[in-house]
Amino acid sequence: MREVSKFTVVTEGTVTTPQGFQAGGLHCGLKKTTRNDLGAIVCEVPAVAAAVYTLNVFQAAPLKVTRESIASSGQRLRAIIVNSGNANACTGKQGEEDAYAMRAAAAEAFGVRPEEVAVASTGVIGELLPMDRVNAGIQGLPAVLTAGADGAEEFCQAILTTDLVKKEVCVKLNVNGREVSIAGAAKGSGMIHPNMATMLGFVTTDAVIKPEALQALLGMTTDATFNMITVDGDTSTNDMLLAMSSGLAGNEALTPEHPDWESFVAGFGYVCEFLAKAIARDGEGASRLVEVNVEGAVSDLSARAIAKTVIGSSLVKSAVFGADANWGRIIAAVGRAGEPVNPETVDISLGSIPVLTDSRPISFDEEEALAYLQGDTVVIHVHLHNGEGRATAWGCDLTYDYVRINAAYRT
Amino acid sequence: MREVSKFTVVTEGTVTTPQGFQAGGLHCGLKKTTRNDLGAIVCEVPAVAAAVYTLNVFQAAPLKVTRESIASSGQRLRAIIVNSGNANACTGKQGEEDAYAMRAAAAEAFGVRPEEVAVASTGVIGELLPMDRVNAGIQGLPAVLTAGADGAEEFCQAILTTDLVKKEVCVKLNVNGREVSIAGAAKGSGMIHPNMATMLGFVTTDAVIKPEALQALLGMTTDATFNMITVDGDTSTNDMLLAMSSGLAGNEALTPEHPDWESFVAGFGYVCEFLAKAIARDGEGASRLVEVNVEGAVSDLSARAIAKTVIGSSLVKSAVFGADANWGRIIAAVGRAGEPVNPETVDISLGSIPVLTDSRPISFDEEEALAYLQGDTVVIHVHLHNGEGRATAWGCDLTYDYVRINAAYRT
Structure with missing residues (x-):
């Protein structure tokens, strides 16, 4: 090459x-x-x-x-x-x-x-x-x-x-x-x-x-x-x-x-x-950048759809705002994306902290997760082990300020 | 019959x-x-x-x-x-x-x-x-x-x-x-x-x-x-x-x-x-019920997709929380639903207050709109004049309490 x-x-x-x-x-x-x-x-x-x-x-x-x-x-x-x-x-x-x-x-x-x-x-x-x-x-x-x-x-x-x-x-x-x-x-x-x-x-x-x-x-x-x-x-x-x-x-x-x-x-x-x-x-009201990396999807297009579903989930966004390692919301978003997913083979990690392997919870240090989620940038890794497709999406957390800004934008 | x-x-x-x-x-x-x-x-x-x-x-x-x-x-x-x-x-x-x-x-x-x-x-x-x-x-x-x-x-x-x-x-x-x-x-x-x-x-x-x-x-x-x-x-x-x-x-x-x-x-x-x-x-944090009625879509299925897009829009939900007659967000949501819409023939009203006719703004009494939007239930009517399809969707406003509840659900 x-x-x-x-x-x-x-x-x-x-x-x-x-x-x-x-x-x-x-x-x-x-x-x-x-x-x-x-x-x-x-x-x-x-x-x-x-x-x-x-x-x-x-x-x-x-x-x-x-x-x-x-x-x-x-x-x-x-x-x-x-x-x-x-x-x-x-x-x-x-x-x-x-x-x-x-x-x-x-x-x-x-x-x-x-x-x-x-x-x-x-x-x-x-x-x-x-x-x-x-x-x-x-x-x-x-x-x-x-x-x-x-x-x-x-x-x-x-x-x-x-x-x-x-x-x-x-x-x-x-x-x-x-x-x-x-x-x-x-x-x-x-x-x-x-x-x-x-x-x-x-x-x-x-x-x-x-x-x-x-x-x-x-x-x-x-x-x-x-x-x-x-x-x-x-x-x-x-x-x-x-x-x-x-x-x-x-x-x-x-x-x-x-x-x-x-x-x-x-x-x-x-x-x-x-x-x-x-x-x-710099999304409205955002306090941190969220990045979602999806790997192992059946195609890049499929990975994009899943990454965008996770990054767009109000529940995931609220959890990031609260620095809550609530991976249940991440996997729920993966599962409703309408894309092929093997329900038994999903890995999720928050930064370098694995929280789910083969779709099963693994114990992790809550203090370490809290410290990571309170940082400036939160990276969510999702590996589907279902193909070669990959994608990255970016978004932000959902905060009180988003509601405040948009409840009073026009008036 | x-x-x-x-x-x-x-x-x-x-x-x-x-x-x-x-x-x-x-x-x-x-x-x-x-x-x-x-x-x-x-x-x-x-x-x-x-x-x-x-x-x-x-x-x-x-x-x-x-x-x-x-x-x-x-x-x-x-x-x-x-x-x-x-x-x-x-x-x-x-x-x-x-x-x-x-x-x-x-x-x-x-x-x-x-x-x-x-x-x-x-x-x-x-x-x-x-x-x-x-x-x-x-x-x-x-x-x-x-x-x-x-x-x-x-x-x-x-x-x-x-x-x-x-x-x-x-x-x-x-x-x-x-x-x-x-x-x-x-x-x-x-x-x-x-x-x-x-x-x-x-x-x-x-x-x-x-x-x-x-x-x-x-x-x-x-x-x-x-x-x-x-x-x-x-x-x-x-x-x-x-x-x-x-x-x-x-x-x-x-x-x-x-x-x-x-x-x-x-x-x-x-x-x-x-x-x-x-x-x-009774949605998390909700302060009012929102109902979206879509008429004049090409089919009932299409009307359902549009109604659900409007009811799900974070911007529409925030505007309802703020009692802001921000119909621009409603029409933007209609337009991104991925359904057939004639961009020249859309009517929108909030309750009985028309705010848009033939996709063009019409002047309305802001005080009257504010009073209506501060009520217990907000009904958004969207008429597409593009067919016979109709649907109704229900949701709620997006409030500080939604963020509060979900930033701290698990912890």
Whole structure:
């Protein structure tokens, strides 16, 4: 087997680290606080673009507009305009007109064609955008765009809703001896149970890559990363993951046949997995990250279904919040996933502490389990001994704060 | 169309109201408190019996024993022995032996054959039953069995875990001019997302009914009642619904061809729906009952899937707890149910307050909505205008208390 070259995490990297990208954000009045609520990423050249969208029947207006842009521009984008505080979903014909108006205003402000602009929105469903504020905000964006870390920081802040922390990551690797960067930013943190895409995620890279290769890579990577997280089992109307590649690194165009393809896939996967885990860890009200590893399923798909059932169980999530080694709830979730499971051969461990072997309880040190479950990250290992399928899912615990946040979100 | 004769709700009725049944309960030491944790229903004649069980892969040992009893006795039962405080699930070979031992001890105590005894357990998963206490308790049961309301009361208390209130109901109707009673008792209240059966439910009747008719009726009714409730989306390992018919009313045997079949179906359905709703209302931590009515789906099955998705949404449940008229979460749940929905034709109302027409928001009085949502019961109507399918699901809100209860259940 050919050796896969390494990628390096760029500690201070941002979505503007890849060559050709600027970003920025500001407050235009969609959020009641003074936090940023409008942001943009702009590329100095037409970037190869790819996107995946929510499978919710009620897709928000911006998704329709973005899909149309990417289709009519030959899969090229120059800019992404994003607002938080209002999802522009279930807003009917006026909502669609507003999304097109956002696209047109951004195109004019950035000096690009409308079909080179993607639009994304996140926030409350069912309210019309105050377009006077949005338009005024867009006019102000060109002045705040920078290629430095400050513009990326403002952008990351602008896309957050109930998120507590920004989610950003960057890696570097060599392609044909050229340095290539891949960076990403994303936001959560409720209505998170992505199906083909997550809330909002943006990946930038300066690698030269064929459009169809980028789209295929994005879909494949999403299935193993963003589609493997859940906060509350609710799939949003606005989920969208967008990737833009400026090509300014000047490498030979990446395709699956390229000798450095696997390095690029690994780096791209790292970026997406990092963001997905960051969303899970910052899930509404979460006090810890939960990871569920399923091995020995009849297939990877089956392992994914089981891992997502366990990570989504309200009872498992409550037990993790209470640091309770309640493996009975884990096995009950495994058993209701609707996937082939041999009821006699399941092993479960919490971190490195085995609690179940061959579907039978084994005694463990409750103190040790308590200490482990009180940590920052809880890893649940499930081995089915029923095949070669494996998968990992990420989520968070269910806390009082989740209830508090969501009992009072709109009011 | 033939007129369906009426049934009457018997306000003070219990599982011992149908002729031939005795019940009782006591504390044998499985719960840490002094609440009852062991109970039985005994029939003076071999009752026609039917049962439905959880579809969870990890079925608890008592389900295996009960299935075997009903199969080997020609679908006849004389007694049901139930304990709470310990689910006897994931307890391996010893757990099976314990369930058989419970059956044998009950058979001896009640003077019936082992294959005429059903066994049910509910409580913590993965711990062995303290059989000395169980056996001692079973010895004490014959002395406390009565055909009066007191025995039924003790039985109802004995099957509860985190439930706050007992769930019991009784109806009367005429079959061939004979008075027939149908009664039921059930328990919730966490790990409630039944799939083919609910936690524990027991229906008694004195009607003469063919075994295959009772089994068919039980399955059909379960699909529209117990299988339409959810508390937390988690399907238990111990769900079981058992029906016993003593036949002492002396009517001509009920079958779908019997002229009073529809009356019996209506009364049987009322009993099951009453118990299902009682479990939903008393869901762990619940402050109000939520009912979701879906109309205009492409089929009843499709309507059921959509209703269950809405009733199970953590975001919808949190919004109901907060009395927040957040219909955006309702439509988002409708849209992710994976069922055919026309995104342009959905109406939603909260009680009698319309909030969405043709998938577009309509202005409503927030004060009126708040007052409605602060009530005891919240009904969400969803009309898809996409066919003739309809369904109703029941659940509860998601509260701080749900988290509190489940963060500390086992410890």
